Amino acid sequence: MNLSYYPGCTLKTKAKNLEDSAVASMAALGVNLVELPRWNCCGTVYSFAEDEELHQLAPVRNLIRVKEVESNKVVTICSFCYNTLKRANLLITNDPEKRNTLNTFMEEEIDYNGEVEVVHLLEVLRDEVGWQSISQKVQLPLKGLKVAPYYGCTLLRPQAVAIDNVERPTIMHDLLQALGAEVVDFPFATECCGSYQILSNPDFVSHCVWDILSSALRWGAEAVALSCPMCDFNLGQKQKELRQTHSGFKGIPILYFTQLLALSLGLDPEVCRFELNYVDPRPLLESKGLLRQ
Amino acid sequence: MERIGVFLCHCKLIPPIDTGRVFEAIGNKPGVVYAADYEEMCMAPGLERVKEAIKDEKLDGVVLTSCSPALYEETFRHIVTSAGLEGYQMVVAELKGQDGAKEATQRAIEAIESALERLRMSRPTVSSRVPITKRALVIGGGIAGIQASLDIADAGYEVILVEKTPSIGGRMIQLSETFPTLDCPQCIETPKMTDTGQHPNIKILAYSEVEGVSGNIGKFKVKIRRKAAYVDWDKCNGCGICQERCATKALAEFQQYLDLPGKIAHRKAIYIPFAQAVPMRPVIDREHCRYFTKGKCGLCEMACPVGAIDFSQQDSFVEIEVGAIIVATGFDLMPKSEIAEFEEDPDIIDGLEFERLLCPAGPTAGKVIRPSDGREPKEVVFISCCGSRDPEHGVPYCSRVCCMYLVKHALLYKHAVPDGQAYIFYMDIRTTGKGYEEFIQRAVEEDKVLYLRGRVSKVFRDGDKIKVWGSDTLTGKRVEIACDLAVLGMAMLPSEGSKELAVKLSIATDEYGFMTELHPKLCPLESTVPGIYLAGCCQGPKDIPDAVAQGGGAASKLLSLFSQDEVILEEAAVS
Numbered sequence A: 001m002n003l004s005y006y007p008g009c010t011l012k013t014k015a016k017n018l019e020d021s022a023v024a025s026m027a028a029l030g031v032n033l034v035e036l037p038r039w040n041c042c043g044t045v046y047s048f049a050e051d052e053e054l055h056q057l058a059p060v061r062n063l064i065r066v067k068e069v070e071s072n073k074v075v076t077i078c079s080f081c082y083n084t085l086k087r088a089n090l091l092i093t094n095d096p097e098k099r100n101t102l103n104t105f106m107e108e109e110i111d112y113n114g115e116v117e118v119v120h121l122l123e124v125l126r127d128e129v130g131w132q133s134i135s136q137k138v139q140l141p142l143k144g145l146k147v148a149p150y151y152g153c154t155l156l157r158p159q160a161v162a163i164d165n166v167e168r169p170t171i172m173h174d175l176l177q178a179l180g181a182e183v184v185d186f187p188f189a190t191e192c193c194g195s196y197q198i199l200s201n202p203d204f205v206s207h208c209v210w211d212i213l214s215s216a217l218r219w220g221a222e223a224v225a226l227s228c229p230m231c232d233f234n235l236g237q238k239q240k241e242l243r244q245t246h247s248g249f250k251g252i253p254i255l256y257f258t259q260l261l262a263l264s265l266g267l268d269p270e271v272c273r274f275e276l277n278y279v280d281p282r283p284l285l286e287s288k289g290l291l292r293q
Numbered sequence B: 001m002e003r004i005g006v007f008l009c010h011c012k013l014i015p016p017i018d019t020g021r022v023f024e025a026i027g028n029k030p031g032v033v034y035a036a037d038y039e040e041m042c043m044a045p046g047l048e049r050v051k052e053a054i055k056d057e058k059l060d061g062v063v064l065t066s067c068s069p070a071l072y073e074e075t076f077r078h079i080v081t082s083a084g085l086e087g088y089q090m091v092v093a094e095l096k097g098q099d100g101a102k103e104a105t106q107r108a109i110e111a112i113e114s115a116l117e118r119l120r121m122s123r124p125t126v127s128s129r130v131p132i133t134k135r136a137l138v139i140g141g142g143i144a145g146i147q148a149s150l151d152i153a154d155a156g157y158e159v160i161l162v163e164k165t166p167s168i169g170g171r172m173i174q175l176s177e178t179f180p181t182l183d184c185p186q187c188i189e190t191p192k193m194t195d196t197g198q199h200p201n202i203k204i205l206a207y208s209e210v211e212g213v214s215g216n217i218g219k220f221k222v223k224i225r226r227k228a229a230y231v232d233w234d235k236c237n238g239c240g241i242c243q244e245r246c247a248t249k250a251l252a253e254f255q256q257y258l259d260l261p262g263k264i265a266h267r268k269a270i271y272i273p274f275a276q277a278v279p280m281r282p283v284i285d286r287e288h289c290r291y292f293t294k295g296k297c298g299l300c301e302m303a304c305p306v307g308a309i310d311f312s313q314q315d316s317f318v319e320i321e322v323g324a325i326i327v328a329t330g331f332d333l334m335p336k337s338e339i340a341e342f343e344e345d346p347d348i349i350d351g352l353e354f355e356r357l358l359c360p361a362g363p364t365a366g367k368v369i370r371p372s373d374g375r376e377p378k379e380v381v382f383i384s385c386c387g388s389r390d391p392e393h394g395v396p397y398c399s400r401v402c403c404m405y406l407v408k409h410a411l412l413y414k415h416a417v418p419d420g421q422a423y424i425f426y427m428d429i430r431t432t433g434k435g436y437e438e439f440i441q442r443a444v445e446e447d448k449v450l451y452l453r454g455r456v457s458k459v460f461r462d463g464d465k466i467k468v469w470g471s472d473t474l475t476g477k478r479v480e481i482a483c484d485l486a487v488l489g490m491a492m493l494p495s496e497g498s499k500e501l502a503v504k505l506s507i508a509t510d511e512y513g514f515m516t517e518l519h520p521k522l523c524p525l526e527s528t529v530p531g532i533y534l535a536g537c538c539q540g541p542k543d544i545p546d547a548v549a550q551g552g553g554a555a556s557k558l559l560s561l562f563s564q565d566e567v568i569l570e571e572a573a574v575s
């Protein structure tokens, strides 16, 4: 199966580990992620301003790229891109006036009327591949690895774009279970990591990250799994500071769900690019016999 | 009909209508020979004009317009019949609920056109006189149904009271103490329950449900299913030895399925639901009884001194004839699991569960404990509007009693645990009943109950504590409280199965499933079917005083029907 794939900027730079492990895993599951031609930045943050149609140009242009390759669906892997594209798409679908303004403004482009469906990779795994067929393809079950799935906000909020139950999502739980991991449920799984407040309010982010990580540890997690490069940056990069401010905190590896997927499908660990993770997960994985030393 | 007159009413309450356009549109309709408009036709001078026109123009059919056909039909019918026409020769068209002048005129034209069509199809009716069967059916044995039954029975008429659980009493008998006077239901409801059980005119059919209904006001035929209790209630004398001997425990409905340490809130597989039950008769719960699950046991059978246990009992049916029906099926609470941001945890409970923990006659004898470990909670958070006033959770309405029972809970908790702290999160405090505001003031001033104005976003376990996240909108700050127990004021919903019952009775329900009264202000006791009345929370959330008032009111409506000997039913004549 071929699916149009929108990578976004971060997956080409800081989150290469996310992209490489995702693309390789999907190929192993029989899904060929075909990168869109001429894609541009998703716009990063969905604009809340009522009168800022200009902000919608970036995401909508990407959707036009999808329409041009005659595809009716586009897969995103980064949660932030997912959120921005999906919401821009909803706006275009539900607001004929803004749709008209945008189409008129982009006179060099073909008209776009919401023909494309935006989905996240987790949805593809659930709805197109299926948990059962994933677990059948697992070569190396993640036995004994206690992982806390962390959703953050952008996969779930607002409700109209949620890929699962907003308050009690299970989609990543289900995936990790299919991979044989020991899934750790914890109350902060859907709390915000602080997001781009990291730029203007880094102390606030430290606070958020500590709440999330300490709760995951209290509930017995050895690692956290997520899908968002923004969350990964905050949860990973903040740990150096937290080790100094919170005695006894030794750190906890943060992994992309796709890295765990690739590993359990028996792919070459090279595709996981573990060297890019902020907290090196390799010692933990080795101790569990999931990685050769 | 050959000579039809159309009377257009308009007043300041109806959006302006272009009468000229209306007349133009309907003037050439077949049969229409006369059209007139009048301001406030519903008043005496207007009605006189209609009467005169019918006579002068020799009309044989009329269409009247009105803001509320349901309310004016009766009045119009009197006028039309006094002018010599019969009821079937009149149709009332509704002119309400339109917006914008242009639209209003178009809608009025359409309403009149369809009324003309109905008039054209209308056939003479034959009226038949039906003798009234002076026996009443009351469905639901909560406080509303009990009150209605007693009032009817005291007036000298027979009542059949159908209750789906093994005992009457309803939610009220589960409560600890009742606001605002803090009297205990065991003291104030039990006498009414006993009176109901002993009244020569009342027959209680407990553990029974309405299976089907046919007929009309004056004479309904009702089929009732008596669920198998596996105990012959005629032989049983209610001694209770069976439940003493039974060796199987199960979570108890009456205790809201509370699972307390040492299983102190459990009941047996054969059980009398509570100590004051009426009737005082046990039932066997097939799902847990070892005789049914394992095929052998029979401890109760061996113990019963009168041989009342009957494992072979089947559901049975009785058919009764009644002249009128009162529906009083009460409410259920929205399940806690509907609010996903509140975790499922033994120490996150709803109001009815907390009532059982507070109740001096309850499983803990009124000692407040945490269900998880039996410890006394030192900090308790009460959360208002869980589901209610929250369209996201499907309940935009206010459940009306939660503000009061949560403060009652906080106050009773403080009386039980004087060194404890009670917090109440609220949106608004609604205390409109008599003595209610004073009750709140007392809790705040004397018992130091702490009110926090804001909503709660998340409730979850954190080690030994329950964490509550909310906002205090008065200080604009986020608050986090680590407490030992959280009590949720869950929304009130119509009781389970009331929708199905409404279908059997052909009465209307609103979008939430509450039974609809005939008119929201002027007919609050009547259902949409003549001869069927409503009482208590089946019609909408309310407290005990209101439920009792409505129970008494429904009974008096029914009694005024029973003061006549026959009803006149009109049916279209079969030609």
Ligand SMILES: Cc1cc2nc3c(=O)[nH]c(=O)nc-3n(C[C@H](O)[C@H](O)[C@H](O)COP(=O)(O)OP(=O)(O)OC[C@H]3O[C@@H](n4cnc5c(N)ncnc54)[C@H](O)[C@@H]3O)c2cc1C
Pocket: B139, B140, B141, B142, B143, B144, B145, B162, B163, B164, B165, B167, B168, B169, B170, B171, B172, B175, B177, B178, B179, B180, B208, B209, B210, B328, B329, B330, B331, B332, B333, B351, B352, B355, B401, B405, B408, B495, B496, B497, B498, B501, B535, B536, B537, B538, B542, B543, B544, B545, B547
């Ligand atoms: C936690 C809590 C605390 C409260 N505290 C107070 C208080 O302190 N003071 C106060 O004034 N009010 C209080 N209330 C409100 C009070 O409980 C209600 O006003 C009262 O119970 C309403 O009585 P009812 O007869 O209408 O309904 P219910 O009490 O619900 O009784 C309905 C009866 O009908 C039966 N039934 C249901 N469906 C059927 C069917 N299909 N066929 C046959 N029978 C059926 C039920 O089994 C039940 O016996 C409280 C409510 C809650 C939730």
